[in-house]
Amino acid sequence: MIKTIIFDFGNVFINLDINGALQHALNTFKIETLSDEMIAINSLYEQGLMSTDEFLGFYAENFPELSKEELIEVWNFMLKDFPEHRLAFLKELKATSKYKLILLSNTNALHIDWIIENIPFYESFKNSFDAFYLSHEIQLRKPNNDIFEFVLNENKIKANTCLFIDDNEDNIKTAEALGFKTWHINPDTEDVANLFNSKTHLFD
Structure with a gap:
């Protein structure tokens, strides 16, 4: 579950x-x-x-x-837009209190500085999570095992009770090997806001 x-x-x-x-x-x-x-x-x-x-x-x-x-x-240059409907999805999910919500991102100080300057609702986004992990702050990086083990230990959770969503195949492979359920999202054809419409089987 x-x-x-x-x-x-x-x-x-x-x-x-x-x-x-x-x-x-x-x-x-x-x-x-x-x-x-x-x-x-x-x-x-x-x-x-x-x-x-x-x-x-x-x-x-x-x-x-x-x-x-x-x-x-x-x-x-790689940083583009943040569609606000995804923030709305996240906030609605947070409001249900059904799941612990964690962000786990490979990023860096320059990218976060750009996001803070250009995405006005970044703080609201960040505050929608129960835990918020950025690689440069915790000095760990996907797809290495240790970053996933860090998240499990920090939050006292088990991999088989977690759904991990990422667009990077290597990150997904590591997570699957550790026992996570995963969604290898295709950003060209899929949207995280449709999680409960298209991926309900992942919660069985």
């Missing part, structure tokens, strides 16, 4: 353009692909193991022709 619903943030509530952002970065940096070092730096930043100044410093050193503002624009 599902007692807890754990939601990803990007491409579940806020829309992302991941492929477009990657292409924009490659075009701006005038490179063919991200280097292993860039991928590693991005991961460290998402885990809060590197400050924003250090992160931007790395890119400024490698791409000195770009200003700090241009580097931030490239990094935040």
Whole structure:
């Protein structure tokens, strides 16, 4: 029986353009692909193991022709709109008190700064959850096992009583291996607000 619903943030509530952002970065940096070092730096930043100044410093050193503002624009390019009907869905779900609601997101300080500045109802969104975990704040990152174990331990819950919703296949695979029920949401064709219309079987 599902007692807890754990939601990803990007491409579940806020829309992302991941492929477009990657292409924009490659075009701006005038490179063919991200280097292993860039991928590693991005991961460290998402885990809060590197400050924003250090992160931007790395890119400024490698791409000195770009200003700090241009580097931030490239990094935040993937962030798009947050449809308000998804907030309404979340608030209605919260009001029922039927489920413990948890957010579990891979993100970083620059993205959250952008969201706070551009999404006026961010605080209302955040306050709709019983627990709110951002990778850079807890220094853990999906799809690693330890972030899921952290959430289970912190909230004294069992995986088989949780539904985990995420758009990333690797994150879903880890969750399933640990015993979570999952919804691998397709942001192109599915909407989290339709959870109880299209995915009722997940609550059986």
